[in-house]
Amino acid sequence: MSNKSEEWIVQWSLPAALCDVYSVCGPFGVCKTGFDEKCYCLPGFRPVSLRSWDLGAWNQGCVRKTDISCVDSNKHNDQQEKHAFLKIANIKVPGNPMQLNVQSEEECRSICLNNCICTAYAHQHECIVWNSELRDLKQLSDGNVDAIDIYVRLAASDLQVQYNEHKTHHMRLIAVLGSTFVALCVFGAIIWTFRKRNATQKAFSNDDSLILYSYSFLQHCTKNFSDKLGQGSFGSVYKGSLPNSKMIAVKKLQGMRQGEKQFQTEVRALGRIHHTNLVCLKGFCLRGAERLLVYEFMVNGSLDCHLFNNVKVLDWYTRFQVILGIAKGLHYLHEECHECIIHCDIKPENVLFDADFSPKVADFGLAKLMDRNFSRALTTMRGTIGYLAPEWIAGLPITSKADVYSYGMMLFEIISGKRNTELMESKTIKYFPVWAAVRISNGDISEVFDHRMHDTNVQELERACKVACWCIQDNEAHRPTMQQIVHTLQGTRDVGLPPIPAFLQNLVEEYDPASYS
Numbered sequence: 001m002s003n004k005s006e007e008w009i010v011q012w013s014l015p016a017a018l019c020d021v022y023s024v025c026g027p028f029g030v031c032k033t034g035f036d037e038k039c040y041c042l043p044g045f046r047p048v049s050l051r052s053w054d055l056g057a058w059n060q061g062c063v064r065k066t067d068i069s070c071v072d073s074n075k076h077n078d079q080q081e082k083h084a085f086l087k088i089a090n091i092k093v094p095g096n097p098m099q100l101n102v103q104s105e106e107e108c109r110s111i112c113l114n115n116c117i118c119t120a121y122a123h124q125h126e127c128i129v130w131n132s133e134l135r136d137l138k139q140l141s142d143g144n145v146d147a148i149d150i151y152v153r154l155a156a157s158d159l160q161v162q163y164n165e166h167k168t169h170h171m172r173l174i175a176v177l178g179s180t181f182v183a184l185c186v187f188g189a190i191i192w193t194f195r196k197r198n199a200t201q202k203a204f205s206n207d208d209s210l211i212l213y214s215y216s217f218l219q220h221c222t223k224n225f226s227d228k229l230g231q232g233s234f235g236s237v238y239k240g241s242l243p244n245s246k247m248i249a250v251k252k253l254q255g256m257r258q259g260e261k262q263f264q265t266e267v268r269a270l271g272r273i274h275h276t277n278l279v280c281l282k283g284f285c286l287r288g289a290e291r292l293l294v295y296e297f298m299v300n301g302s303l304d305c306h307l308f309n310n311v312k313v314l315d316w317y318t319r320f321q322v323i324l325g326i327a328k329g330l331h332y333l334h335e336e337c338h339e340c341i342i343h344c345d346i347k348p349e350n351v352l353f354d355a356d357f358s359p360k361v362a363d364f365g366l367a368k369l370m371d372r373n374f375s376r377a378l379t380t381m382r383g384t385i386g387y388l389a390p391e392w393i394a395g396l397p398i399t400s401k402a403d404v405y406s407y408g409m410m411l412f413e414i415i416s417g418k419r420n421t422e423l424m425e426s427k428t429i430k431y432f433p434v435w436a437a438v439r440i441s442n443g444d445i446s447e448v449f450d451h452r453m454h455d456t457n458v459q460e461l462e463r464a465c466k467v468a469c470w471c472i473q474d475n476e477a478h479r480p481t482m483q484q485i486v487h488t489l490q491g492t493r494d495v496g497l498p499p500i501p502a503f504l505q506n507l508v509e510e511y512d513p514a515s516y517s
Contacts (some may be wrong), residue, residue, distance in 0.1 A: 001382065002375035019031035019138050021088040023059065026039075026059035027135050028063070029137065030088075032139045042062065043088070043154075044152070044154040046062060061135075066158050079304045082156055083113060085121070085152065085158040086159055087151055091149060092140050093130075093134075093138060093150060094134060094136045094137065097129060098121075098130070100127040100129065107198070108123045111127065113183040119153055124499040133153070141373070212283060212285070215285050217428065225238075235251055235253040236251075237251045239297065248282065248298035248506050249294075249297045251292065251294075252291075267281070268369060277328050277359050279361065281295055282295060282296060298354055298360065300355065302351060302362075303351035305347040308348075308413075314453060315453060315455075320500035321359065327407070329360070329409060331482035333361075333400075342369075342399075342400050344366040345365075345383045346403055347406065348414075375384075387406040388402075389401065389406070391476060400481075404476075404482065404485070405476075408468045408479075408515070409472060416432070437498075441497055441498065463488055466488070466495050474501050494512060
């Protein structure tokens with residue numbers, strides 16, 4: 001909300017494109033794509049409810065201004081007098097046409113004209129006709145490869161009205177353009193100056209809302225994107241500094257389709273949530289096809305960089321704070337947000353450290369947002385091999401327990417300091433999580449933890465080992481919730497020894513862990 005005008009200012013809304021909503025304009029309504037998205041009725045049609053239409057509720061659609069009735073096929077000439085076709089250019093058509101093997105456009109028109117239920121036709125290398133209400137029409141820009149011209153059936157009287165209205169409108173437009181050109185240029189210059197100054201003010205705002213940064217501003221902050229922190233499948237991350245000396249990390253997404261999907265997911269997931277164990281999204285940038293996300297800078301990097309090296313070994317205190325902190329962050333996502341947010345890619349690479357080594361879950365580009373009225377979500381398999389729950393690999397709908405499984409697999413790595421894919425010396429068990437689960441199930445944790453650590457808290461270590469094994473159970477119903485995990489780690493909830501997951505045992509027999517990463 002603006003403090004000066006006391007009015008709400010829209011910075012981000014979903015869905016990103018109004019016209020992406022199926023049949024948002026109802027039957028015979030057209031959704032205008034582009035900057036000024038809105039619905040309008042096809043020429044010769046009017047809104048079913050003018051009051052609803054004025055309020056922006058367009059889903060009831062439109063009806064003909066003049067009703068056209070079917071006539072006997074013997075009265076062909078009379079039908080030609082009463083009915084006509086109006087050309088509508090640059091339209092993306094609905095996906096329910098009937099395709100006919102007809103060569104000429106005139107024959108295609110004749111077929112539609114003589115079929116009393118035919119509402120429109122198009123000739124695109126072949127004859128396409130529609131015998132029902134036209135829904136999900138989109139007005140596209142000139143030159144769009146998805147656009148075609150369609151011919152909509154109207155009463156002949158309405159077609160003449162449309163021609164007269166178009167001619168009158170054209171004459172008025174020429175008269176108005178000449179007198180307003182200079183005024184528009186002056187007004188445009190004023191608006192450009194105001195928007196540039198307002199964008200600069202937004203970049204330094206301290207409220208809790210997301211900031212809309214300009215591309216040139218981020219380009220300056222990152223020294224033309226010269227200091228790359230890392231690169232992933234969706235783009236690169238660059239280090240930057242704001243004018244107030246605060247450090248930022250700028251994720252520059254690549255690939256129009258995947259980049260846009262990840263951009264919308266991360267903004268929607270992180271835009272309204274705040275938790276000490278979740279990375280903070282500060283703002284974003286939109287410029288043409290460019291999509292950038294701006295985060296607080298995590299000075300101590302990611303968990304994997306500290307966990308799997310011999311330079312400086314993480315002590316048990318820090319590891320347990322990571323284990324507990326990530327559990328609290330996931331509990332917040334699963335239970336306390338407006339929507340249940342399933343992260344879908346929990347692994348050491350997506351856990352970052354701030355200056356105090358406080359852990360924060362990052363990278364929500366693959367997250368799944370699920371309405372709390374639904375218990376499961378059907379989504380394509382994504383994430384990282386080695387952390388995926390068995391039900392997801394089997395193509396079944398998932399719940400937040402998919403994150404619990406990934407969390408459990410990551411616990412083995414935090415506890416041991418080993419990658420789950422490392423080969424074991426055992427002749428019978430090569431896959432580390434299975435080897436560790438066997439030891440834990442037998443009550444022997446002495447060989448499981450990272451012996452590079454000089455001191456451990458035995459009670460905390462035992463609780464973490466049990467949690468790890470319960471998290472990776474085959475049946476998701478046997479896995480604990482993240483809230484139960486937090487209570488167990490804090491020592492307020494007791495759990496028994498877990499069984500060894502059969503899924504992992506079967507996986508070991510069929511799969512060589514040295515072949516994947």
